[in-house]
Amino acid sequence: MLDFEKAQQIVNSELESYSFPGFPAELYDPVRYILSLEGKRVRSALALMACSIFSDAVHQAVKPALAFEVFHNFTLLHDDIMDNSPIRRGEQTVHEKWNPNTAILSGDVMSILSYRILSESEDEHIRDLIEVFTTTALQVCEGQQLDINFESRTNVSVDEYLKMVELKTAVLVAASLKAGAITGGAGPLESDLLYEFGRNLGIAFQIRDDYLDVFGDSKAFGKKIGNDILANKKTFLLIGALEQTEGKVHDELEGWLIKQDFDPDEKIKRVTEIFKNIGFDRISSDLASSYYEKALQYLERINVPSERKLPLAGFAKNLMERDQ
Amino acid sequence: MLDFEKAQQIVNSELESYSFPGFPAELYDPVRYILSLEGKRVRSALALMACSIFSDAVHQAVKPALAFEVFHNFTLLHDDIMDNSPIRRGEQTVHEKWNPNTAILSGDVMSILSYRILSESEDEHIRDLIEVFTTTALQVCEGQQLDINFESRTNVSVDEYLKMVELKTAVLVAASLKAGAITGGAGPLESDLLYEFGRNLGIAFQIRDDYLDVFGDSKAFGKKIGNDILANKKTFLLIGALEQTEGKVHDELEGWLIKQDFDPDEKIKRVTEIFKNIGFDRISSDLASSYYEKALQYLERINVPSERKLPLAGFAKNLMERDQ
Numbered sequence: 001m002l003d004f005e006k007a008q009q010i011v012n013s014e015l016e017s018y019s020f021p022g023f024p025a026e027l028y029d030p031v032r033y034i035l036s037l038e039g040k041r042v043r044s045a046l047a048l049m050a051c052s053i054f055s056d057a058v059h060q061a062v063k064p065a066l067a068f069e070v071f072h073n074f075t076l077l078h079d080d081i082m083d084n085s086p087i088r089r090g091e092q093t094v095h096e097k098w099n100p101n102t103a104i105l106s107g108d109v110m111s112i113l114s115y116r117i118l119s120e121s122e123d124e125h126i127r128d129l130i131e132v133f134t135t136t137a138l139q140v141c142e143g144q145q146l147d148i149n150f151e152s153r154t155n156v157s158v159d160e161y162l163k164m165v166e167l168k169t170a171v172l173v174a175a176s177l178k179a180g181a182i183t184g185g186a187g188p189l190e191s192d193l194l195y196e197f198g199r200n201l202g203i204a205f206q207i208r209d210d211y212l213d214v215f216g217d218s219k220a221f222g223k224k225i226g227n228d229i230l231a232n233k234k235t236f237l238l239i240g241a242l243e244q245t246e247g248k249v250h251d252e253l254e255g256w257l258i259k260q261d262f263d264p265d266e267k268i269k270r271v272t273e274i275f276k277n278i279g280f281d282r283i284s285s286d287l288a289s290s291y292y293e294k295a296l297q298y299l300e301r302i303n304v305p306s307e308r309k310l311p312l313a314g315f316a317k318n319l320m321e322r323d324q
Numbered sequence: 325m326l327d328f329e330k331a332q333q334i335v336n337s338e339l340e341s342y343s344f345p346g347f348p349a350e351l352y353d354p355v356r357y358i359l360s361l362e363g364k365r366v367r368s369a370l371a372l373m374a375c376s377i378f379s380d381a382v383h384q385a386v387k388p389a390l391a392f393e394v395f396h397n398f399t400l401l402h403d404d405i406m407d408n409s410p411i412r413r414g415e416q417t418v419h420e421k422w423n424p425n426t427a428i429l430s431g432d433v434m435s436i437l438s439y440r441i442l443s444e445s446e447d448e449h450i451r452d453l454i455e456v457f458t459t460t461a462l463q464v465c466e467g468q469q470l471d472i473n474f475e476s477r478t479n480v481s482v483d484e485y486l487k488m489v490e491l492k493t494a495v496l497v498a499a500s501l502k503a504g505a506i507t508g509g510a511g512p513l514e515s516d517l518l519y520e521f522g523r524n525l526g527i528a529f530q531i532r533d534d535y536l537d538v539f540g541d542s543k544a545f546g547k548k549i550g551n552d553i554l555a556n557k558k559t560f561l562l563i564g565a566l567e568q569t570e571g572k573v574h575d576e577l578e579g580w581l582i583k584q585d586f587d588p589d590e591k592i593k594r595v596t597e598i599f600k601n602i603g604f605d606r607i608s609s610d611l612a613s614s615y616y617e618k619a620l621q622y623l624e625r626i627n628v629p630s631e632r633k634l635p636l637a638g639f640a641k642n643l644m645e646r647d648q
Contacts, residue, residue: 021462027469078432082425101406101472104428108402109465111435116458119451126451127443134440138345141433145351148425 002052003311004318007045011069014062015041020113030094030106031113034073037089043176044069049315050180050194053308057184060122064129064179067118071133072172074110075140077103082148111137121183128182136175143168150234154242154254161239162203170202190302197298201316204291208320210235211284214272226268232257236284237275244278292320326376327635328642331369335393338386339365344437354418354430355437358397361413367500368393373639374504374518377632381508384446388453388503391442395457396496398434399464401427406472435461449506456506460499467492474558478566478578485563486527494526514626521622525640528615532644534559535608538596550592556581560608561599568602616644 002010015035021028044065051061079085080093081103087093095103114133121129146164150156177198181191213228214237228235241253256262256271275281295316299309326334339359345352368389375385403409404417405427411417419427438457445453470488474480501522505515537552538561552559565577577598580591599605619640623633 021466024466024469024473026473027466078428082428104402104406105465105469105472107432108435109462111432112458112461112465115439115454116462119454119458123451127447130439130443130454134436134443137436138433138440141429141436142345142348142351145348145429148429149348149350 007048011041011044047176047180050177051184054184060183061180063121067114068176071114077107165206173202174198200295208288331372335365335368371500371504374501375508378508384507385504387445391438392500395438401431489530497526498522524619532612
């Protein structure tokens with residue numbers, strides 16, 4: 001059995017020792033750079049933990065785990081170009097440190113490298129691994145596209161938002177777990193149950209992340225409160241509030257979205273009050289909990305001695321209880 | 325047996341009937357768009373022709389053929405962003421018709437789609453196909469990076485140039501042939517011979533393309549003569565001439581590269597004269613022929629009745645004799 005910290009360590013050490021190509025340096029230096037930034041290695045660590053539920057031969061899951069990690073970092077690299085973000089994990093993004101063309105091409109090569117690493121997995125699982133990996137990779141692109149679409153739309157529904165979160169974030173977590181389970185020898189039912197655990201946990205995480213950005217304790221949350229409000233980010237709270245309000249309250253909320261000159265603290269204060277007044281602090285917190293509970297139910301149904309599931313249950317609990 | 329035109333037809337009809345995903349439209353419309361532009365389908369047609377050397381069941385090569393075609397179009401899509409090209413195959417490029425972010429993300433999804441299509445190949449060949457596909461895809465990115473590097477360098481050697489051409493252009497042609505051969509049941513020796521045929525033919529093609537841009541018949545060549553000279557493009561001719569000249573001639577050539585105000589016709593005329601005076605019309609023409617001859621030697625060594633190789637030999641001959 002493997003807890004999250006131990007799994008992270010394995011991932012970091014395997015990433016460090018993996019022999020990425022070196023020439024041309026202009027192509028592969030950015031790959032090494034983004035992989036060297038301090039990431040939490042959530043997807044890859046979960047793949048190893050999923051494998052360890054079914055087998056003690058965790059090394060079988062290393063290649064799929066690294067493939068998911070490299071793919072995830074590829075999506076960050078290209079997302080950062082699209083969002084024009086200067087900082088990632090406290091350091092310069094690749095397109096800032098080098099330039100956008102370098103970031104495009106290095107991202108392209110990372111996407112292919114993730115298949116190279118995945119294809120180094122053991123023969124008996126290769127077809128299933130490629131199937132879940134490819135399906136998920138397409139979904140992640142679809143989720144990113146939906147997210148981009150939402151930026152220029154004012155009528156996004158909560159259902160659409162949840163679908164976007166599922167595609168952009170949750171399925172990659174889910175698929176990493178499933179891939180780990182497959183290499184650990186889990187059958188289709190067991191690996192699908194872990195997939196559903198991950199999918200629901202991923203959605204719960206994102207709703208809670210939206211919640212914490214408004215209602216969290218800034219010290220514990222580790223970033224400034226209200227950033228999403230200032231950026232007019234289409235979070236669960238904003239989309240839900242726009243959907244659920246009408247009349248004066250709706251108009252005030254929309255007013256804050258288009259206002260150019262404002263006192264940031266006042267905007268955060270007033271929008272937070274609107275969310276609270278219509279009960280969206282509780283509603284979003286409850287929704288996150290309900291996805292979390294669903295995730296745990298899927299985990300429970302997996303037919304192995306329950307102590308083998310403790311590390312994953314513990315990881316999920318920590319994830320949901322941060323900032324408390 | 326399958327000639328190039330028939331192979332093209334199969335590719336186009338299979339591409340049209342392939343069920344690409346549709347949602348979100350903003351993601352997949354550009355994919356359909358670039359694939360609908362009139363391409364020559366060289367790589368995919370060659371995959372089918374390679375299969376037909378060894379087997380009459382050409383349908384076995386359809387999935388790998390489409391995978392290579394989709395991957396090639398993905399590279400065009402991203403290359404066009406990097407080169408800031410407005411036109412591709414006579415139509416607007418994706419980043420012009422939509423925007424750069426759309427072009428990045430649609431390209432990303434095409435890269436993954438090419439693996440999706442490849443993984444629909446028959447089980448017995450899947451591992452070999454993924455191996456040759458992935459190795460080649462990485463090399464194509466490396467070739468593109470070398471090409472980018474060359475733009476800002478003044479001391480590129482002919483050897484470096486040939487390596488770049490091999491990676492950026494020739495290996496994808498070679499790998500398409502090899503993949504087709506694999507699905508046709510060719511053994512490792514036979515499929516490697518076809519790979520070498522394609523690799524040498526690809527290099528021959530590029531050197532000849534550089535030659536025709538300067539010394540071709542503009543009507544037959546189908547584009548204006550001298551474009552590469554005006555754009556200071558690092559072709560075989562320019563790189564070779566910079567390497568082979570010294571003193572006054574070298575200085576004059578370098579002068580044309582940095583000159584901002586000039587009469588285009590005069591620049592084309594003078595640079596062409598320099599190439600001719602140092603014998604580079606003949607040298608480049610001879611070098612293309614020598615790669616072509618090498619390609620044919622590899623084709624000859626393939627152990628099947630020689631009439632089965634006629635379509636590929638005919639394709640190569642046409643390729644080398646265009647504009648004559």
